[in-house]
Amino acid sequence: MQNQIETFLERVEQCKSLVELNAVVAGLRDIFQVNHVVYHSVNSLGEPYALATYDQEWAEYYESEALYRVDPVVLGAFQRFHPYNWKSLDWEKKTARQFFQEAQDGGVGNQGVSVPVRGPHGEFALFSISHTCSDEAWARFLSVHMPDLLLIGHYIHASIRALEFPGEDGSYVVLSPRETDALRLLGAGLNRGRAAEQLKISEHTLRVYIESARSKLNASNTTHAVAKALAQGLINI
Amino acid sequence: MQNQIETFLERVEQCKSLVELNAVVAGLRDIFQVNHVVYHSVNSLGEPYALATYDQEWAEYYESEALYRVDPVVLGAFQRFHPYNWKSLDWEKKTARQFFQEAQDGGVGNQGVSVPVRGPHGEFALFSISHTCSDEAWARFLSVHMPDLLLIGHYIHASIRALEFPGEDGSYVVLSPRETDALRLLGAGLNRGRAAEQLKISEHTLRVYIESARSKLNASNTTHAVAKALAQGLINI
């Protein structure tokens, strides 16, 4: 089994097209003996990407109704780091219970596990496996395969990014130290006056940094510049 | 070897204190037969955390000189997803070459590999291994252990977060759908007028959402609110 997974990771890495990757990933169902395998990006802007073995009907319904807004699997992903069992989520709310029922009817298994994957440019994706079985059987599956799932999620994500954005290896925007300082302080909630004070420069000068950062980042205002810098990992708050 | 790593991951998960974790992680040197093992958070605000087997002298010098501002390993981390060989970084610049020399003198190996780890609340950390050997030997090491390193970095990060912030499992701030919409559009560069237009509501109403989001996030202005929401994974751009 461990050998199969290693081979799988290598095949994922070597995929030359998204179609090929799709087929390879679908093959996970045989390796793990589960019903469904899903990878999808969770960015609200930009082109969403999804790769799923679900029935098309369910996938279209999910998309058309924007169910990610109530799906506890997606909502929970934002706060989690390690792979998480769907059973550990909050299914108490009315909308969540209703969603679960609809998902069942749509062919999604009663068990599932998801791996949050976070990338350098603000990307956020989920790799999930779903199955139909008892709680005990599922717990046994997870206790064995959690680490594998983490690896698989990351490899799939890397492969998809590499295929979708071939030239993305290097850095995009490079901010100067002062520009970085400026955006970092603004992102931390200081206004221009305070930020300038903190950096021991005049507010006029600070403005120059903000503007040059804005132009480098192709941002329409300060908030946008800070958001882009954050999303691209140029600053951290 | 593979067995040793599995055992190591289990021990990391079960650590009851940071001191214990420190000792367990240092044990990686024996498992991999390398000189140094390092984990450190890279957040510019908040309490930095570091766990390293480097000489204390070098660690203190690095900290006091704020060398993370020129360290290509740190700078490169922001743009990368998969574990990366230090050799693949840009060492051409004058400051970088000088830093490399100083690091050598400080006892850091000539080879190294780092794993970027991104967490749910904007955390960003680096797990690194450094060693002294030939390029060929290092390439062989990496070709075998890249996946292991990815796993180890994530497990250490999870363990540290669990020990430092015991009650952090649940969610922090919950934004309403409209609040999320508002911050998302503002983070995408729209001004209040355009954002309101997009959401088909009056600008007055939009302002209410911004203000309530600001108060929930304890943010001092719109830019701060968007930055916090981004860092906490409440919105994506």
Add this chain to the structure above:
DNA sequence: GATAAACTCACCGGAAATGGTGAGGGTGAT
């Protein structure tokens, strides 16, 4: 040694965001 980029400072007018206060209807939960 030239060229580019970063860092520093300054003015002005118009545009946009903020803080405070108020109000009504809808929905979900205890």
Add this chain to the structure above:
DNA sequence: ATCACCCTCACCATTTCCGGTGAGTTTATC
């Protein structure tokens, strides 16, 4: 059914930000 929270709309005065234009010094790279 009451409480809390969400969605929607409005005014006013003040603070802050934006866009354009200009210019001198230092540092780094070719």
